[in-house]
Amino acid sequence: MSMALTDQSFFEALAGAVCTPTDGADRVSLYLKAETSDFIRFNRGAVRQATHVSQGYATLAVVAGARRIETTLALCGRADEDCADLLAERAGLVALLADVPEDPYLLLPDEVSSSHRHERGALPAPEALVGAVTAAARGLDFVGFYAGGPVVRAFADSRGQRHWHHVESFHIDWCLYQQADKAVKTSYAATHWDAAEFARRVAAGAARLPLLALAPRQLEPGAYRAYFTPAAMAELLDTLSWGGFGALARRTGTSSLSRLEHRDAQMNGGVMLDEDTAGGIAPAFTAEGFAKPASVSLVHAGLAAGTLNSPRSARQYGLAANGANAEESPESLRLAGGTLAESEVLAALGTGLYVSNLWYLNYSDRQACRMTGMTRFACFWVEDGQLVAPLPVMRFDDSVLRMLGEGLVALTAQTELIPESGTYQERQLSSVTTPGALVEGWRLTL
Template sequence: MNMLHAGSPLTDKFAFDALAAAVCVADSGDERVTLSLKSEDSDFIRFNRAAVRQATHVSQGYATLAVVSGGRRIDTTLSLTGRLDVDTATLRSQRSLLMAQLADVPEDPYLLLPDAVTSSTRDETGELASPAALIDAVADAAQGLDFVGFYAGGPVVRAFADSRGQRHWHRVESFHFDWCLYHAADQAVKTAYAGTHWDADEFARRVATGAQRMVLLAQAPHRLSPGAYRAYFTPTAMVELLGTLGWSGFSVKARRTGTSSLCRLEQGDAQLHPGINLHEDTSHSIAPSFTADGFSKPSVVTLIDAGRAGGTLNSPRSAREYGLEANGANAQESPEALRLAPGTLAEADALAALDTGLYVSNLWYLNYSDRQACRMTGMTRFACFWVEGGRLVAPLSVMRFDDSFLRLFGSGLVALTDRAETITEGGTYRERQLSSLTTPGALVDGWRLTL
């Protein structure tokens, strides 16, 4: 059953088209008027001890109106009311102000806008639980557990229009649910479940798996000495490693200025395992196929091909600066739909293949300890376990790692699992996000723990 409040004008395509038709009008042939929209109609539910502590519904929309002439661009961002007449009048008034001020704006030598007039529509209806059904699912699955979690779900919209007739519409109904089963002190089992189609049985299965691991948390922690260990990273842990790689690894600006963590890979001084194939894969994600400036994104950009450096993410400004083709990258040139291709190790056999070593469920506080060497540091978090004979036997004390991604996923990679999981960005600061990361689990040798 769908949870959404039907008919919200902030997530309605016809309302946006009407707004664009009234506002995206230029005074002369030299000007370009653009309108981009970010909106959502979301339910937020917070749980503690498996009971609802806060339930909120948010309908919001923000429109960015811009006027461009030659190398001059000026813009403003406004909160929309959802009333077409009011929003139209406000944006038309702002358009007049921007046009009057445009001559005072200095020329931007790196301004680049799309030449092609393209349009696209994606309107994906999901299958989301109603708030009542979600609350019942938590009550049933987490009975007797200290379940602490945060759910966000509903439609999220990105849209773009300009005075040349360009129209892009992207509306996806999705959800993200993060929760912990709390044991004591700093001990908890953390789990996430996200997607576009809610499955109560899958949710219950994940809660039950976490509950089984809660029993192990009552045992004395297995203490490790600093050293190199065989380890299995779950997809959740892989998200932290690959997310850190995305800070600078694939940016063309960082590559050209020598600040990318993958400069050695590009220069051929290092090589990852041939099983590493990384793509910015918008076609299999919930991210829009266009940017806030109206650039269409390619379906796939190959970033690492069989362990070797591939393409880069080129923002419009970098494309202008370096004489390249823009390929739909955001201003930070960071991935929004990163996908690591799966390997051949059956996920069910991961613990047996690990045999003895570390089961790493979560990592946090990641940063670069040596960016040029692609060396990362961070901490283990939540329910990480010591494994013997392919069985989880005891929780681990919190440990810090410091290791090179190039080594770890080069000579250190043993195998990738055969199933990749998509984990969406769960941040809700100002607005829900549409970025995601899809990755299998990974079995590695020689993961270096420092303390």
Template sequence: MTAEIVRTGAELELAARVIELVREVAGPAAEAEVTVRHDAEALTRFANSAIHQNVAEATTTIRLRLHLDGRSASSSTTVVEPAGLRGLVERTVTAARLSPPDTTWPGLTRPAPLHGSAGHHGSGPRSGLDFGFDEATARATPAERAERVRDFVRAADGLETAGYCRTTYTSAAFANSAGQAVEGRTAEAAMDGIARLNGDDGVARLAGGRLAGLDGAALGARAAAKARAAQGPIELPPGRYEVVLEPEAVADLLDNFAVFGFNGKAFAQKQSFAELEAEQFDPAVTIVDEPLGSRSEPAAGLPFDVEGTPRESLVLVRDGVTKAVAHDRASAADAGTASTGHASPTSRSWGPMATHMRLEAAPAATEPEVPPAGPDSPIAESARPLVSRMERGLLITDFWYTRVLDQKALIITGLTRNGVWLIENGQLVAPVSNMRFTQSYPQALAPGAIRGIGSESILLPDRWSGTRYAAPALHLASWNLTGNASG
């Protein structure tokens, strides 16, 4: 079963039909915005080194938000027939009339072209259908995903393996009663797998806009090398250690920065560490939210948000200076600024969040030359130059089960996972048992705290639906390990 590609313009026609129904049922004074979104996901899962599940799901969801007589309500449906659309409108109008006054209603997005669609002219819908969309990925078959799984399992060379290969396709349109009408589509492929030996796991992950860019054999070999190198771990005492974090661990930093730090609602409520124009990070740090992709990678997200605001790259931190936080129309109104295109169905409750953050890699010329790694090295290629500089510290693959202890300072506690090694004089000395840490993430990246950044940002699969982060390896002066995971 392959994903069905929705006819161009189909979602926009549905959205326009709902807007007309709103005018018919509620009158011309009603302010309405409609998002029609078709999501198709196909997943090939494997465990015990064999595929055990192939599933595919496709859903079209219509979401209506309505503001009528100073009151607001929203509702959604997956029934696209005329009776379903009318039912959606009628129950949303009824809900709005029964709701309390909404004094924070930010108004509707005015008609505006999508960024990157400079060729558009006239008053018709602005199209985002040309943002590097890879149709081959959207139409990927189970056999194509199974090829990547087969290559992963074979490359693990007898180790027990588990994981998934996934392809997704989204096409969507937005229309509102103020005349904004936009559409776009995106596709993604991702692979996440482990290799296991004597209870120790090695992991390898990768995401991208093209299934053709996923090399199952390379990922399987990397996971197996980590599992083999993790045998016979030693325990180290708690304390502050110099560390090299591989991209998987760095993605957890970006995830928590997005949810709790660069969140416009948290910023407005003074629950965020972010201070605009302050030098809060090491000068080596530049963080950008890139929903439209990069020069080498197709768009990761849709080119507009659920309020119809066009999206573009947003620089959150430049050369260590905090420059922006993510806003929807409500948080932007509170802050006296403009929306950055980060509205979501939950952003008025949880706040707007950046979902495609990239920590910029360092220029390759800044890294020392190191000899090629052997096939059994557990060190990610992007981390090897950083490890070669470390006198004594830890190489950490991944974090998990991270929880916030202090949101304002963004103090996080969590566990290491999927491989930790002691490094002395640039050489791997011994595997280390997993440890608990308690660390302020902004403090770990503060001025003077970064000793090196890898030369390549690696795209990693989402931890939550709709998010994807690109991260290089990071060499940090200090990381606070507070206990051994065994007790």
């Protein structure tokens, strides 16, 4: 029988057939990743490409003692055929188990737990989305990409564990081009579509287009007062996540936050960073069946707190596993907001840089948590609280420990959830929630 790949009944049919006790294995598990998504590309405010994708992949694993082996199959959505394929794969995996070496760092959940999150959104029909873009972008060179629909993650095993995660969300980002590479980039992501909010964001970007036609303000290398939008902050926090919060990186001395860990540096007392699973859109369980805590404190009041502990690091270092992925990178990172009202950002900045976007970020000195990268799109020079001129593309090189430490002036009270927009192979469920930040002494190098 053909069923929607994102239906819970479809997953239960697979789990019921495959996740049963079988000779030669102590444990059988099944992990499902599925989605039904609309993808629409726009160019000059008109549809360039429209695609509808329904896909599902099941990862089947069998365990005997300290031996584990897995395989991943693409699913067709016909439960009888998919069950037959998975059962055949299970038999093949069990036959191979004796040839698999024992894994001294294998750790699997002992507790039999279950969870259920099934959230329906209010997403635009493709026709309504096209109408909203056409109306809001009239007269503008609008180039954008929309992705939306339900995404599912689910886990089951032969001990009775059942985890279900279904969210319906969308993400659309776009550029309004003034000419050549001069553009204002904006995005809008949520679980409930609001055409008026989308139109407001397009109009706000369009209002800044005339500024891009002005002569750029040439700046000398040096230290500047700067305001970073949530989009720019998300780029910094994404880079900080490359080993910054993981137990393995901390124990091996390769973490960019080692100085914070050893109290050789500290951030501003208002900096509170958490892996906020309860507030994000990522599932509250892992592909191995570990349940995630609602929150893991990573930086508390400017000081290093906990770490993200994958099962392998937990086994190796005698830690408690806390639902981290194999890379020990956050999936629902949240920087708490501060007290600066969004309406007062330009006045608080006074004279300095308004940084809309950053890109090409990397570490220039990992041990010092020093990053380098480029400004991107509509970044502006501000005088007396007014945007007065665009900035040319500039390179920065500065320590995030300094930027969020003695350099931090204020965080905005309002935070924004910024989902991972990549769609390679599948839509992602990781996100960063962050306020904007006002920083003193941001260092431009050229």
